[in-house]
Amino acid sequence: MLAYYFNLALRSxxxxxxxxxxxxxxxxxxxxxxxxxxxxxxVLSGDPVPGKSDRLFAVQLDPRLANSYTPxxxxxxQLTRYDAETLLRxxxxxxxxxxxxxxxxxxxxxxxxxxxxxxxxxxSADFFEMFAVPFQYGGGWDADADEQRARVAxxxxxxxxxxxxxxxxxxxxxxxxxxxxxxxxxxxEYRPTPKFYDMNASNGYGDIEQVFLPFSTSRDLDLARSGxxxxxxxxxPGQKDTDLGAGCVWMQYWAELASAADAADYRQYLVNYSAxxxxxxxxxxxxxxxxxxxxEWLDFNDVLPxxxxxxxxxxxxxxxxxxxxxxxxxxxxFLRRSSEIGVRRALGASRRAVFTxxxxxxxxxxxxxxxxxxxxxxxxxxxxRQQPTDYADLxxxxxxxxxxxxxxxxxxxxxxxxxxxxxxxxIAPAIQLKSQ
Numbered sequence: 001m002l003a004y005y006f007n008l009a010l011r012s013x014x015x016x017x018x019x020x021x022x023x024x025x026x027x028x029x030x031x032x033x034x035x036x037x038x039x040x041x042x043v044l045s046g047d048p049v050p051g052k053s054d055r056l057f058a059v060q061l062d063p064r065l066a067n068s069y070t071p072x073x074x075x076x077x078q079l080t081r082y083d084a085e086t087l088l089r090x091x092x093x094x095x096x097x098x099x100x101x102x103x104x105x106x107x108x109x110x111x112x113x114x115x116x117x118x119x120x121x122x123x124s125a126d127f128f129e130m131f132a133v134p135f136q137y138g139g140g141w142d143a144d145a146d147e148q149r150a151r152v153a154x155x156x157x158x159x160x161x162x163x164x165x166x167x168x169x170x171x172x173x174x175x176x177x178x179x180x181x182x183x184x185x186x187x188x189e190y191r192p193t194p195k196f197y198d199m200n201a202s203n204g205y206g207d208i209e210q211v212f213l214p215f216s217t218s219r220d221l222d223l224a225r226s227g228x229x230x231x232x233x234x235x236x237p238g239q240k241d242t243d244l245g246a247g248c249v250w251m252q253y254w255a256e257l258a259s260a261a262d263a264a265d266y267r268q269y270l271v272n273y274s275a276x277x278x279x280x281x282x283x284x285x286x287x288x289x290x291x292x293x294x295x296e297w298l299d300f301n302d303v304l305p306x307x308x309x310x311x312x313x314x315x316x317x318x319x320x321x322x323x324x325x326x327x328x329x330x331x332x333x334f335l336r337r338s339s340e341i342g343v344r345r346a347l348g349a350s351r352r353a354v355f356t357x358x359x360x361x362x363x364x365x366x367x368x369x370x371x372x373x374x375x376x377x378x379x380x381x382x383x384x385r386q387q388p389t390d391y392a393d394l395x396x397x398x399x400x401x402x403x404x405x406x407x408x409x410x411x412x413x414x415x416x417x418x419x420x421x422x423x424x425x426x427i428a429p430a431i432q433l434k435s436q
């Protein structure tokens with residue numbers, strides 16, 4: 001029966017081409033606009049480390065001075081170098097990683113490739129396993145390399161192709177800031193969205209760093225660092241902000257904890273650590289710690305650009321306007337066929353059959369509008385990819401959003417068809433037959 005109703009819908013389209021085209025266009029415009037913004041929202045608000053986001057926790061401590069204290073203050077998002085290295089050394093979590101951003105000068109041996117600066121990340125051995133970083137060749141370094149300040153490096157797949165032309169180049173050496181490093185690992189495709197492990201990075205939705213080095217090595221060689229730094233205490237003469245005892249917060253620290261009970265125990269450990277540091281005179285405030293998992297961390301940092309959220313709501317509002325217009329057009333179309341519907345009712349068609357026929361027609365219009373809306377969404381996402389933002393190249397329809405496009409078009413058209421279909425099935429056949 002549905003196939004028969006579908007055939008009737010196609011015949012109806014041929015008799016009312018202009019009206020049908022207007023309805024298809026209204027739905028297509030609404031679907032195209034909403035799917036463009038929904039896709040961007042979906043890409044930017046997803047889980048950057050699926051399967052582990054509830055076990056990875058950002059650590060916050062409060063080492064600041066008491067004279068600027070306000071009750072309810074949020075602790076700094078970063079740690080001092082002293083605290084980060086102490087937590088790493090005490091090792092109370094199964095896995096933990098300290099880190100900061102930086103920049104190194106790369107001097108390729110390959111002819112035709114000029115020296116260039118590359119974004120780098122100085123971290124510790126657990127980083128790669130904690131964050132499920134995939135490797136094309138080799139792997140990360142071990143804890144001994146951290147202790148020994150080893151000259152080892154992990155590079156991105158893109159850098160491997162740029163300076164070596166691709167292939168397995170683990171074991172080879174490269175020059176970074178005039179120092180020889182041995183390559184121990186080459187990453188595969190890896191781009192967490194957003195780059196949750198460092199929310200102070202300027203390109204939170206951009207590519208990851210090209211070079212990863214042991215943090216201890218970076219300090220031994222005094223390599224350039226980048227990112228946000230806040231100093232709360234005047235440094236001693238001759239002291240640098242990155243020195244071990246400096247009163248500056250500039251390092252990110254993450255811990256992997258297997259369960260909620262482990263997280264509670266680790267939080268208590270941080271409270272006890274803060275109390276010890278206060279007793280020692282390093283901390284002046286009462287213990288003030290925070291421990292947030294990945295998704296809580298993203299919510300706290302309000303990582304989703306505000307314009308993306310606003311555009312999504314505006315597009316959904318535009319879709320609602322398009323649906324209201326479609327309701328009016330469907331109502332006009334069905335009521336113009338009152339005599340036809342009246343004859344069907346007089347010949348024995350039930351109200352349910354008339355209602356179903358009208359909904360099938362509305363759904364067919366929705367599918368046609370969804371197909372055109374999909375083309376408009378692709379055009380809209382292409383326009384997004386031309387924008388000078390760090391997330392522009394992520395704006396692409398994946399299979400899941402492709403299905404959502406047609407599902408949204410079908411559901412929207414069926415909702416728009418409910419009132420007109422109900423009005424159509426209420427037509428009294430006697431009145432229509434008498435008027436013939």
